Amino acid sequence: MRLFENAAELASMTGKELGVSGWHTLDQTQIQSFADATLDQQWIHTDPGRAAAGPYGATVAHGYLSLSMLPYLAGQVYRVQQAAMIINYGLNKVRFPAPARVNSRIRDRLALASVTDTAKGLQLQFHHVIELEGSEKPACIAETVSLLRS
Numbered sequence: 004m005r006l007f008e009n010a011a012e013l014a015s016m017t018g019k020e021l022g023v024s025g026w027h028t029l030d031q032t033q034i035q036s037f038a039d040a041t042l043d044q045q046w047i048h049t050d051p052g053r054a055a056a057g058p059y060g061a062t063v064a065h066g067y068l069s070l071s072m073l074p075y076l077a078g079q080v081y082r083v084q085q086a087a088m089i090i091n092y093g094l095n096k097v098r099f100p101a102p103a104r105v106n107s108r109i110r111d112r113l114a115l116a117s118v119t120d121t122a123k124g125l126q127l128q129f130h131h132v133i134e135l136e137g138s139e140k141p142a143c144i145a146e147t148v149s150l151l152r153s
Contacts, residue, residue, distance in 0.1 A: 009085040010125050010151050014118040021115055024076040026108040026136065029064045034105060037068040051105070059102050066099035069109060069133050069143040076111035077131070085153055092126065092148040101140035108136040116146065124152040 005022055007013040031051065038049050046053045047063055054062040074091070083089065103109060112132040119126040126148060133143035 004079060005081045007081065007083045010083060010153055013081070013083050013115065013127075013151070014125065016115045017118050018116070019114060021113045022080040023113070023134075024079040024111040026110050027072065027076065028106060028108050029068065029103050031062060031105050034062060034064050034068065037065055037071070041065070041067065043067075059104055062105045063102040064105070064107070064142075066143065069099065069103055070097060070145060072109065072133070073111065073131055073145060073147060076109075076133070077113055077129070080111065080113045083151065087152045089127075089149050089151045092150045095128065095146035095148060097143065097145045099143055101135055101138050101142055103135055103142040107142070109133050109142055110136075121150075124150045127151055 034048055038044050043065060047057055047059070048065055049062065051062050054060075110133070112134055114130045116128040116130045118128075127150070129147045129149065131143070131145045131147060132141045133145075135142040
């Protein structure tokens with residue numbers, strides 16, 4: 004975990020990697036809970052028997068589940084001490100290059116791509132690569148935008 008005293012200290016990392024989170028296992032309970040919350044009950048996520056005979060040999064996590072893990076995983080990488088709040092502002096780009104099979108382990112490799120001063124606070128653009136243990140391709144690549152208010 005990298006601790007930054009304030010927004011200016013974080014901004015000095017523009018264009019650099021902030022770090023890598025710990026590994027997180029995507030188990031069937033979490034995949035099913037996500038399916039229940041989003042009402043996306045597609046068999047490839049929720050039916051282990053049918054999925055075993057499917058294209059991946061097992062159930063796979065929803066791409067959006069991997070995406071939804073970004074706040075949790077990034078929270079392991081950095082924190083700004085004097086920030087009143089950092090809120091999600093949006094996404095610029097998201098791709099899911101490889102499926103995350105049940106019991107896969109993922110982690111976030113996080114870089115600060117840009118910082119823009121706005122009337123609402125600092126707009127931070129992050130580049131996330133959700134690495135998939137044992138795979139050359141990541142489970143997710145995302146460019147997120149956050150607002151930091153001091």
